[in-house]
Amino acid sequence: MSKSSNNPILATLTCDCCGGTAYVKKRVNSKNYYIHCKKHGLEQRSGPLLQAKLAELVSGKSETVSEITESLSEATSDIEANLSEPAKHEWTPEVTQTIEVEEPSRDEPIQPDSNEPQSSGFGIKKTLGVLGFVGFTLATLKAAAKAATGN
Numbered sequence: 533m534s535k536s537s538n539n540p541i542l543a544t545l546t547c548d549c550c551g552g553t554a555y556v557k558k559r560v561n562s563k564n565y566y567i568h569c570k571k572h573g574l575e576q577r578s579g580p581l582l583q584a585k586l587a588e589l590v591s592g593k594s595e596t597v598s599e600i601t602e603s604l605s606e607a608t609s610d611i612e613a614n615l616s617e618p619a620k621h622e623w624t625p626e627v628t629q630t631i632e633v634e635e636p637s638r639d640e641p642i643q644p645d646s647n648e649p650q651s652s653g654f655g656i657k658k659t660l661g662v663l664g665f666v667g668f669t670l671a672t673l674k675a676a677a678k679a680a681t682g683n
């Protein structure tokens with residue numbers, strides 16, 4: 533039967549028989565605690581002194597857990613405080629790097645005096661001129677059509 537290993541661990545103690553780790557457990561259908569040594573098995577004596585000692589261990593475990601939780605929360609807050617400062621330092625160089633990368637890219641179109649920007653500018657002006665001419669022509673045709681219709 534493996535019922536003993538399924539019972540929850542209520543407390544941990546140093547084993548009386550070997551000095552190793554042992555667990556205080558309790559069966560669901562029993563009032564008595566027992567000690568489960570990982571190496572040497574179960575200590576199930578139900579003597580009142582042993583039961584009182586085990587009950588004290590079990591009740592004392594809640595204090596130990598709360599102490600551990602408090603120390604963990606303190607450690608977590610310390611870690612968060614330590615992490616927030618380096619995070620600020622990491623952000624500053626990122627911004628500086630972004631600016632440094634953008635500046636040379638801005639100089640590139642200015643340094644070469646090639647005809648590309650000018651030719652493209654002329655291309656746009658030509659296109660606008662053609663569109664303006666077409667618009668002017670259409671307006672003229674519309675005016676002529678109106679004049680023709682009016683007559």
Ligand SMILES: [Zn+2]
Pocket residue numbers: 547548549550551552554569570571572
């Ligand atoms: Zn033992």
